[in-house]
Amino acid sequence: MSNVVVLDNGAGLIKAGMGGEPDPTAVVPNCLGRPLSSKKWLIADQLLPSSSADLDLTSAAVRRPFDRGYLLNPDLQREIWSHLFSSSLRLTTPSLSSHSLLLVEPLLNLPSLQRAALELVFEDFGFASLFVADSPSLVHLYEASRRPMGLAAKAQTSLVVDCGFSFTHVAPVFQNFTVNYAVKRLDLGGKALTNYLKELVSYRSVNVMDETFVMDDVKEKLCFVSLDVARDLQIARRPGRDNYFRATYVLPDGVTHMKGFVKDPDEAKKYLSLEDGAPPSHLKTKEDVDFPEEFSLTNERFLVPEMIFRPADLGMNQAGLAECIVRSVNSCHHLLHPVLYESIILTGGSTLFPRFAERLERELRPLVPDDYQVKITTQEDPILGAWRGGSLLASSPDFETMCVTKAEYEELGSARCCRRFFH
Numbered sequence: 001m002s003n004v005v006v007l008d009n010g011a012g013l014i015k016a017g018m019g020g021e022p023d024p025t026a027v028v029p030n031c032l033g034r035p036l037s038s039k040k041w042l043i044a045d046q047l048l049p050s051s052s053a054d055l056d057l058t059s060a061a062v063r064r065p066f067d068r069g070y071l072l073n074p075d076l077q078r079e080i081w082s083h084l085f086s087s088s089l090r091l092t093t094p095s096l097s098s099h100s101l102l103l104v105e106p107l108l109n110l111p112s113l114q115r116a117a118l119e120l121v122f123e124d125f126g127f128a129s130l131f132v133a134d135s136p137s138l139v140h141l142y143e144a145s146r147r148p149m150g151l152a153a154k155a156q157t158s159l160v161v162d163c164g165f166s167f168t169h170v171a172p173v174f175q176n177f178t179v180n181y182a183v184k185r186l187d188l189g190g191k192a193l194t195n196y197l198k199e200l201v202s203y204r205s206v207n208v209m210d211e212t213f214v215m216d217d218v219k220e221k222l223c224f225v226s227l228d229v230a231r232d233l234q235i236a237r238r239p240g241r242d243n244y245f246r247a248t249y250v251l252p253d254g255v256t257h258m259k260g261f262v263k264d265p266d267e268a269k270k271y272l273s274l275e276d277g278a279p280p281s282h283l284k285t286k287e288d289v290d291f292p293e294e295f296s297l298t299n300e301r302f303l304v305p306e307m308i309f310r311p312a313d314l315g316m317n318q319a320g321l322a323e324c325i326v327r328s329v330n331s332c333h334h335l336l337h338p339v340l341y342e343s344i345i346l347t348g349g350s351t352l353f354p355r356f357a358e359r360l361e362r363e364l365r366p367l368v369p370d371d372y373q374v375k376i377t378t379q380e381d382p383i384l385g386a387w388r389g390g391s392l393l394a395s396s397p398d399f400e401t402m403c404v405t406k407a408e409y410e411e412l413g414s415a416r417c418c419r420r421f422f423h
Helices: 074-087 094-098 111-124 135-146 151-155 190-204 212-222 229-236 300-309 321-330 334-342 356-367 385-394 406-412 414-419
Strands: 004-009 013-018 026-029 032-034 061-063 100-104 129-133 157-163 168-174 184-186 247-250 294-297 344-347 376-378
Touching: 004 074, 004 385, 013 074, 013 385, 032 074, 074 111, 100 111, 100 385, 111 129, 111 406, 111 414, 129 135, 129 385, 135 151, 135 157, 135 168, 135 344, 135 385, 151 157, 151 334, 157 321, 157 334, 168 321, 168 334, 184 321, 190 212, 190 300, 212 247, 229 300, 300 321, 300 356, 321 334, 321 356, 334 344, 344 356, 344 385, 356 376, 406 414
Parallel strands: 004 100, 100 129, 157 344, 344 376
Antiparallel strands: 004 013, 013 026, 032 061, 157 168, 168 184, 247 294
């Protein structure tokens, strides 16, 4: 068994496991939550639906070690890691002194926050050695290993679009290293999308501003990317129960059902049959019993992911994702441009919205020179891409030589150690 712990320490989810394994041992929320019915804070895996059949997270308070994409509360992170290592990885703190750690940290991380992370790794947990990586280079490594005859592998170049919890990053990777000066950031991620959905539903239906876990579930189950927003807004204005985009979500009541659910899954999927032409004149929806706590969504379902493509329409002074991609590519050497456009890799949880890749290609094609091809690849599991790349790297024979040891950290200090990782 490998003695390398691979930790993709995301602001929304932690992915943790041992190097060389195909999948992480644990994929858990990187937070603490306290349900209304409890005086005790639940940690990471204790917040998963599988942890307890009677777990009711309605209006649960949430504490996160990350804020706006950066680790700002190391004490809280220490508590979460300690629980994760002991409960999921079955590793006690004394045993970590014989293990190395591959840690995935945010792009463009600040030196003071890097130092805090090093202190956590070496002083609090006593790991023997550490390698710090960023998500785009690991995503590229994993995709290149899956398709050794593909362009990304042959050219050792790709453009990674990472739609994470706090940010969306567009990052060129060249010779297997992230080109930091060409990285472009969109200050939108899964958290902002959930918050926007909360606002829309609270304004139109029922107050859900405190329902973080519930609204995350609504977003993941019901939201999708529109291919023609103007047309879909017209369709969504149709009155009555036969609306093409209408879907109903039932809130947990704490008695008969502890978790929310989509009332009619077939009704929620009607939009998938909508092509570029006009919809049928009449749509039949089966009648069923109304629940006391439920709300319906129509245009909210596609207006929420629309933030990523058109943030300016919602009052944000930000370029859309397609324009960010063009700016990132234009920051690189002109000979790399055709390769980058032809090897775009989508990763991160927000790329899981249906039709995300198709919409991005439609937005990008008019902005790219006609003689360049645009090819977009969606990862097999966009949430696990960086972890799987880290697992591959951790199992390579040269991995230990790339690490900073605890002795080097104690002798040289954190600043010299950080420079080893090309930051």
